[in-house]
Amino acid sequence: MTKAVVEKIAQFEGQEVLLQGWLAAKRSSGKIHFLQVRDGTGTIQCVMVKANSDEEEFAAADRCPQESSIEVKGTVRKDARSPIGFEIEATSFKIVAEAEPYPISPKDHGTAFLMEHRHLWLRSRRQHAILRIRATIVRAIRDYFDNNGFLLVDAPILTPAACEGTTTLFELDYFGEKAYLTQSGQLYNEATAAAFGKTYCFGPTFRAEKSKTRRHLMEFWMVEPEMAYADLEENMRVAEDFLVYVVGRVLEERQVELATLERDLAPLEAVKGPFPRVHYKDAVAKLQELGSDIVDGEDFGADDETVLTKLYDRPIIVHHYPTAAKAFYMKPDPDEPKYCFSMDVLAPEGYGEVIGGGQREECKEVLEAAIEAHKLPKEAFEWYLDLRRYGSVPHSGFGLGVERTVAWICGLPHIRETIPFPRMLEKITP
RNA sequence: UCCGGCAUAGCUCAGUCGGUAGAGCAAGCGGCUGUUAACCGCUGGGUCGGGGGUUCGAGUCCCUCUGCCGGAGCCA
Numbered sequence: 001m002t003k004a005v006v007e008k009i010a011q012f013e014g015q016e017v018l019l020q021g022w023l024a025a026k027r028s029s030g031k032i033h034f035l036q037v038r039d040g041t042g043t044i045q046c047v048m049v050k051a052n053s054d055e056e057e058f059a060a061a062d063r064c065p066q067e068s069s070i071e072v073k074g075t076v077r078k079d080a081r082s083p084i085g086f087e088i089e090a091t092s093f094k095i096v097a098e099a100e101p102y103p104i105s106p107k108d109h110g111t112a113f114l115m116e117h118r119h120l121w122l123r124s125r126r127q128h129a130i131l132r133i134r135a136t137i138v139r140a141i142r143d144y145f146d147n148n149g150f151l152l153v154d155a156p157i158l159t160p161a162a163c164e165g166t167t168t169l170f171e172l173d174y175f176g177e178k179a180y181l182t183q184s185g186q187l188y189n190e191a192t193a194a195a196f197g198k199t200y201c202f203g204p205t206f207r208a209e210k211s212k213t214r215r216h217l218m219e220f221w222m223v224e225p226e227m228a229y230a231d232l233e234e235n236m237r238v239a240e241d242f243l244v245y246v247v248g249r250v251l252e253e254r255q256v257e258l259a260t261l262e263r264d265l266a267p268l269e270a271v272k273g274p275f276p277r278v279h280y281k282d283a284v285a286k287l288q289e290l291g292s293d294i295v296d297g298e299d300f301g302a303d304d305e306t307v308l309t310k311l312y313d314r315p316i317i318v319h320h321y322p323t324a325a326k327a328f329y330m331k332p333d334p335d336e337p338k339y340c341f342s343m344d345v346l347a348p349e350g351y352g353e354v355i356g357g358g359q360r361e362e363c364k365e366v367l368e369a370a371i372e373a374h375k376l377p378k379e380a381f382e383w384y385l386d387l388r389r390y391g392s393v394p395h396s397g398f399g400l401g402v403e404r405t406v407a408w409i410c411g412l413p414h415i416r417e418t419i420p421f422p423r424m425l426e427k428i429t430p
Numbered sequence: 431u432c433c434g435g436c437a438u439a440g441c442u443c444a445g446u447c448g449g450u451a452g453a454g455c456a457a458g459c460g461g462c463u464g465u466u467a468a469c470c471g472c473u474g475g476g477u478c479g480g481g482g483g484u485u486c487g488a489g490u491c492c493c494u495c496u497g498c499c500g501g502a503g504c505c506a
Contacts, residue, residue: 032463049463081464083505101440105456106444107467112498168504184506210431211506224505302502342505354504383480401506427498 001073006042007088012076012146016141018087019046019072020096022123023064025106033061035090037072038123045082046072048090057093066105067123074267111414118421119430129257133250134406140249141223141400144242145200150225150387151226153192155185155201160380168208170218181206184399187329187384189226193395193426194387212425213302214414215352219423232341232359235396236317239345239355240275242400243315247271250409263411267313267349272345280339283308297338299325305352312348312393319343328370331361343398351408357398364388 004017021039028034036043045107050058055333074090081087104120116120121127145152158174159182171179185201189323192199202223209216225242227234247268250258256331258265278286287294287304294304299321309316320339323332342358361367364385371381406418416422421430 027465027468028462029460029465029468032465034468036466036467045466051463069482071492083466099455103456105441108455109444110499113441160450209504211502212499213501213502213504216505220506246444297505353506399506404506 002200004046004076004088006037006084009076011041013078013086014076016073016075016091019044019068019074021072023066023070024123024424025066026061026064026140029392030374033058035061035070035072035093035282036227037070037088042084043125044084044088045076045079046088046090048093052091054092054399055088060095061093063138064095065099065263066094067120068099070094070097072082077272082373088157096212098343111416115416115422115427124258124421128415129254129260129422130406130410130412132257133254133261133410134402134418136250136253137246137402137406137409140222140243140246141202141242141402144245145223145250148198148238150200151192152314153196153199153223154203155182155188155192155302157182157203168210170206170208173356180301183207184222185224186397187303188401189224189397190384192397193226193397194391194393196225196226196230196236205412211427214416215404215407217415217422217424220404220419221402222399223402224397224399226395227394228291228395230359230396231394232319232343232396235357235359235398236277236305236319236343239274239343239357239400240315240317243275243345243355244271244273246405247409258410261410262413268409270314270348272314275314275345276312278308278316278318280318280322282322286311290358297324302352306350307354309346309350315345315347315354317345318345324399326358328374328376329360329367331359332366342394345398347408348402349408349411351404353401354404354408355398359394359396359398362394 001017002012002014002015004019007037017312019037020041021037023035024043024363025036026033026037027197033048035046035048037046048061071094072088072090074088076086077089078085079149104124107118122131151309153379158179160179169183172179184207185203189199189201202224203221204219206219208218224385225238227238250267281296284294284296287307291309292304294300300308319342320333321344322343323330323338323340323391324338326342330342332340340358344353345378346352347354360371367385367388368378371378403415403418412418416424
């Protein structure tokens with residue numbers, strides 16, 4: 001018998017099919033059962049009428065617990081009353097494995113409880129919508145770079161030293177030596193960009209920061225493109241073009257899921273170029289005007305970022321952050337070295353930083369001085385300095401945090417639902 | 431690391447002034463041939479987070495510990 005999938009149920013109209021899945025919910029009027037069957041691709045109502053059913057199977061369906069795995073055979077019928085337009089007129093019902101009492105009932109649960117049952121929570125409609133959108137975002141990211149001359153060259157996850165030396169790293173034992181989980185593929189990308197021109201890496205990233213907010217994970221996915229012969233201006237242009245493309249793909253392919261999440265589409269439809277470019281100095285002046293106590297030379301506080309983004313209807317690019325507040329490899333602006341060729345893309349609606357990047361310092365002597373000023377061990381960066389010794393060029397790149405992007409596009413209040421199994425401060429299970 | 435908040439049935443919560451523990455949902459049983467968070471009736475379900483204290487009496491007041499949630503700093 002033909003196996004049907006809910007996602008493509010229209011193709012099976014009028015056919016007798018086998019549906020393999022799980023019992024998501026049921027209602028009954030005694031002589032007629034309405035079984036909501038989830039097969040992973042969607043949920044469809046299977047209607048089982050007593051008069052047309054095997055007596056034992058009809059009784060089995062009646063007492064079948066939620067989330068039992070089941071196989072239903074029946075005919076696919078068009079029905080206007082169905083939210084998906086189709087239902088299955090069941091002729092046979094079989095329990096594959098009866099479930100124990102299921103902890104996640106159809107309503108009323110707090111996030112703490114749901115997070116403890118994350119492995120089961122993933123079965124819910126809302127989580128399906130979010131993770132499908134995440135999958136589309138990831139595919140759009142890859143398509144963008146693959147189609148625009150970038151080569152995927154992944155950076156290592158186990159690294160010998162701090163890439164930037166400032167933030168906390170997860171340390172581990174590497175056959176008697178200390179090693180760390182990567183917090184950025186950036187430095188390696190500079191090597192691959194010098195080898196291949198335009199490259200990107202895409203993988204998990206780890207930060208052992210004691211951050212306990214709705215915007216932080218200990219383990220998150222980041223895509224980092226790097227371009228040889230590109231300055232800050234080019235970098236901002238690519239970041240903008242890239243983000244417009246990703247949001248556009250989600251709007252094109254995930255209308256159903258966005259509707260499930262009740263996402264207001266207007267702010268997403270407004271994601272069109274050009275994004276406003278705001279010099280750090282102007283941003284500070286504007287914030288001070290609005291009552292912030294920010295001082296020129298400091299990085300933005302969380303409030304500042306929110307206040308600033310709410311002034312615009314689309315993402316904005318803040319550039320020329322203070323050199324002192326940024327990583328050692330950022331190239332200072334020769335006209336005003338207090339500020340550097342760095343840039344962040346801040347998402348609207350209070351979501352804030354989704355992209356951070358900039359133009360890298362290409363001069364060996366300046367870079368050596370920066371490494372020294374940041375009190376970093378020079379030996380560890382000899383290979384990195386080689387990139388300046390052998391054919392150094394102006395180059396730029398950026399990193400986009402996948403989970404923050406998913407949270408923003410989905411309109412979620414918290415980053416924890418954007419990844420199947422979030423790793424959060426002091427919370428690593430399930 | 432710092433600052434707030436919360437902890438009562440499987441889940442979400444109520445519990446007045448300190449006076450013998452409640453609801454809805456879920457579960458179990460019964461009813462119902464078109465339900466959409468179905469509905470109607472019945473039943474079972476509690477170490478009120480742990481420990482200590484005040485009191486004739488503590489879910490309620492005090493101390494302490496634990497767990498969780500939110501935020502700050504830091505960052506994507």
